[in-house]
Every structure is written in structure tokens, then in C-alpha cells.
Amino acid sequence: MQNFVLKGHICYNQTPTELAVQEDGYLICENGRSSGVFPVLPERYQNLPLVDCGDRLILPGMTDLHVHASQYAFRALGMDMELLDWLNTNAFPEEAKFQDPEYARKAYGIFTENLKKSTTTRACIFATVHGEATEILMDQMEASGLITYVGKVNMDRNAPDYLREESAEASAQATVKWLERTIGKYEHTRPILTPRFIPSCTDELMEALAGIQKQYHLPLQSHLSENQGEIAWVRELCPDADSYGEAYDRRELLGTGGPTIMAHCVWSDEKERALLKKRNVFAVHCPQSNMNIASGIAPVRAFLKEGVPTGLGSDVAGGSSESLLRAMTDAIQASKLRWRLVDESQKPLILEEALYLATKGGGSFFGKVGSFEPGYELDAVVLDDMRLAHPQTLTVKQRLERLVYLGDDRDIWKKYVAGREIR
Numbered sequence: 001m002q003n004f005v006l007k008g009h010i011c012y013n014q015t016p017t018e019l020a021v022q023e024d025g026y027l028i029c030e031n032g033r034s035s036g037v038f039p040v041l042p043e044r045y046q047n048l049p050l051v052d053c054g055d056r057l058i059l060p061g062m063t064d065l066h067v068h069a070s071q072y073a074f075r076a077l078g079m080d081m082e083l084l085d086w087l088n089t090n091a092f093p094e095e096a097k098f099q100d101p102e103y104a105r106k107a108y109g110i111f112t113e114n115l116k117k118s119t120t121t122r123a124c125i126f127a128t129v130h131g132e133a134t135e136i137l138m139d140q141m142e143a144s145g146l147i148t149y150v151g152k153v154n155m156d157r158n159a160p161d162y163l164r165e166e167s168a169e170a171s172a173q174a175t176v177k178w179l180e181r182t183i184g185k186y187e188h189t190r191p192i193l194t195p196r197f198i199p200s201c202t203d204e205l206m207e208a209l210a211g212i213q214k215q216y217h218l219p220l221q222s223h224l225s226e227n228q229g230e231i232a233w234v235r236e237l238c239p240d241a242d243s244y245g246e247a248y249d250r251r252e253l254l255g256t257g258g259p260t261i262m263a264h265c266v267w268s269d270e271k272e273r274a275l276l277k278k279r280n281v282f283a284v285h286c287p288q289s290n291m292n293i294a295s296g297i298a299p300v301r302a303f304l305k306e307g308v309p310t311g312l313g314s315d316v317a318g319g320s321s322e323s324l325l326r327a328m329t330d331a332i333q334a335s336k337l338r339w340r341l342v343d344e345s346q347k348p349l350i351l352e353e354a355l356y357l358a359t360k361g362g363g364s365f366f367g368k369v370g371s372f373e374p375g376y377e378l379d380a381v382v383l384d385d386m387r388l389a390h391p392q393t394l395t396v397k398q399r400l401e402r403l404v405y406l407g408d409d410r411d412i413w414k415k416y417v418a419g420r421e422i423r
């Protein structure tokens with residue numbers, strides 16, 4: 001059913017700072033897209049099937065722009081290290097297990113089930129270097145009904161022998177083989193190029209990937225300026241570049257070959273941010289991960305002010321929770337610490353902005369996604385706050401704020417992706 005009406009308290013962003021609220025309103029879905037929000041049901045839609053959500057809140061579905069499905073099994077474990085030690089101790093040994101398709105099926109199955117139960121309707125996902133296991137994840141994501149980009153990771157240096165790909169050529173060949181198997185195979189699942197980060201990719205490999213990106217017209221996801229040790233390492237590896245961002249740019253991996261996502265950007269200065277904006281690269285804010293592995297506090301206010309496209313990421317398993325409600329709360333809280341401790345000219349995020357980042361901000365990577373304005377693909381989550389009893393009558397905005405801070409998967413009543421109900 002892709003033509004229907006949702007009735008309830010409808011909340012969404014048109015701009016980062018303004019929340020549109022229509023109490024007891026009607027949200028029209030035609031052919032999987034919004035035809036708008038109305039206070040009274042227009043005559044021309046009266047024949048459409050109506051889903052009465054009663055006193056519940058209807059929000060746009062949320063986009064997780066950065067998550068490692070292959071790290072889901074060890075989320076909330078080993079949180080006492082910084083990035084580079086954490087990768088060697090936790091991430092790489094776990095990722096090596098995906099050599100075994102049986103393990104991949106089991107571990108990715110748990111990830112997929114839990115993502116399906118969350119407020120996330122779209123995601124950009126890292127798998128591992130293993131082509132077969134990545135395809136298993138893509139099969140599972142497709143069956144879930146969510147809309148996702150999934151990437152086979154590339155790493156041909158500075159990784160343990162058991163995980164490192166043999167050479168740049170071997171990594172590029174494995175990538176092409178995986179692409180030939182998966183391009184066009186799915187309706188809702190697409191491949192995305194995924195060089196892990198500069199320390200784990202030789203110049204030769206990055207050059208090959210830039211060529212593959214042009215040949216297959218693919219988007220690309222990676223990591224940028226997450227941790228100071230990592231940034232110093234990139235400076236050594238790429239003495240030709242003034243910054244980490246420029247190092248990608250010189251290798252044609254920063255938005256010149258296709259739509260691009262860079263996770264973290266915690267330490268991106270004004271110049272690096274200007275480059276992201278110029279290349280229309282999405283910066284992904286992953287506040288929980290940045291706190292867990294002590295990377296720092298990203299300058300999100302600056303991203304918004306300067307017009308860098310920005311969304312939120314759970315970054316499981318640097319982040320311990322896949323919940324984007326939690327990511328919104330963390331983003332607000334982290335911005336307050338940055339404001340108080342780092343730069344008092346950069347005001348903290350408000351609720352509206354956090355919702356914008358989780359919906360329209362990140363959703364824009366997928367096109368017209370993350371709002372209920374006419375023409376937007378209809379991704380929606382219907383939330384029920386009955387569980388969060390309160391002695392007084394609250395406004396819809398107050399109820400939304402409590403759901404963001406206190407809600408979880410138990411409070412989702414219905415979920416739609418591009419007009420399809422996810423069950």
C-alpha cells in the first residue's frame with residue numbers, strides 16, 4: 001500500500017531551526033512520496049485508506065549515515081581505549097571473523113533485525129574486506145525493506161596480516177568482483193565504495209578506487225579527522241597534503257568522483273570544512289563514538305553555519321547504541337560541552353536542529369528524504385509515548401522532546417520506508 005493517509009500529530013523540519021507541528025493532522029502518501037500535511041483531509045484524498053495513529057506522534061524516518069555492521073557484536077565492549085588501539089584490539093579481530101560466511105550470516109542477522117526495530121529507515125553501512133560476507137549483509141538488508149548503501153571495506157596496509165588484502169591490485173579486483181555481483185541485484189540496497197581510511201589504503205589502492213568510482217558512478221564513504229594520533233599519521237603518510245581532507249582530495253576521493261560521506265570530522269578546521277562544503281561532502285557527526293573512544297567534540301555548529309551538509313551516525317561499535325534518538329540526545333549534550341569548554345561563540349544545538357540532523361540533514365544524501373514536504377519520499381516512524389506517563393498535559397513539542405531523551409524501540413508503533421510499511 002503506497003497510497004494512504006496517516007492521521008496523528010505530525011512533526012517535521014523544513015529548515016534546521018524550525019519544527020513544523022500539525023496536531024491531529026493528515027499526512028498524504030501517494031506512490032511512496034508525501035503529497036503534503038493538512039489540518040483537514042482534502043476532499044480529493046478522502047477515498048484513500050486512512051491509518052489512524054490516534055494520539056501518537058508521526059516523525060520522518062531517520063538516517064544513520066555511518067555504522068559498522070561488522071562491529072555490532074562487540075558494541076558496548078572494550079570502551080577504554082582510543083581509536084588506533086581500539087581498532088587493533090577490538091575491531092580487527094572481530095572483522096576477521098567475517099571470512100566465514102556462516103558467522104557473517106549470524107552476526108549480520110542480529111544487526112539487521114535490530115536496525116529494523118529502530119527509528120532508522122536508511123543507513124550507510126561499513127561491512128568488512130570480505131566480498132562474500134558483504135553480499136550476505138546486502139541480501140539481509142534488502143529483505144529488511146530498509147534503504148541502504150553497503151560497502152565492502154578496502155585495506156591493503158597497516159592492518160594485521162589476517163585482515164589485510166594482499167595488494168592494491170588484489171583489493172581493487174575483489175572490489176570489482178563484488179560490484180559486478182551486486183550492482184543491479186537489489187531494489188533497496190546499493191553498493192558504496194569504502195576505503196577504510198588513509199592509513200589503511202596505499203596511494204596505489206586509492207588511485208585504483210578513484211578509477212572504479214568513475215567507471216561505475218558510485219558514492220563513497222570513509223573516515224576523516226577523527227583522532228589526533230590518526231591525523232598525525234596521515235600527515236606522515238601524505239606529506240604532499242596540508243590536511244587530511246586535502247590528502248583525500250589529491251587522490252580524487254573527496255567528492256570529485258561522486259557523492260561522498262566522511263565520518264567524524266572532529267578536528268576539521270575552517271579550511272578543511274570549506275573544502276568539504278566546496279566538494280558537497282557530507283560530514284557525519286557521531287557524538288557517542290567520539291565520546292566513547294575519546295576522539296573529541298566535532299564542530300557541528302560550524303558545519304551548520306558554514307553550510308557543510310551534515311547528518312548523524314551511530315558509528316557502532318565506536319558508538320554503543322544504534323539508536324538515532326540516542327544520537328540526537330548525545331549531539332545536543334556534546335554541543336553544550338563544546339560551547340562551554342571550547343568555544344563560547346558556538347551555541348549548542350537545539351532540539352529542532354538535532355531532529356533535522358537525524359532526518360532531513362542526513363536523509364538528503366538519499367535525495368528528497370527526511371521531511372514531509374510535498375515530493376519527499378515518505379519515510380515515517382509513528383511513536384507512542386504512553387509508556388512515558390506524565391501528570392500534566394504536554395504540548396506535542398514537549399512530548400517529542402521526551403521521546404528523544406527517553407524513548408527507544410519499544411515506543412515505535414509503525415514504521416514506513418518510501419511508503420512501504422516495515423514489519
Ligand SMILES: [Zn+2]
Pocket residue numbers: 066068223263315318
Ligand atoms: Zn567508523
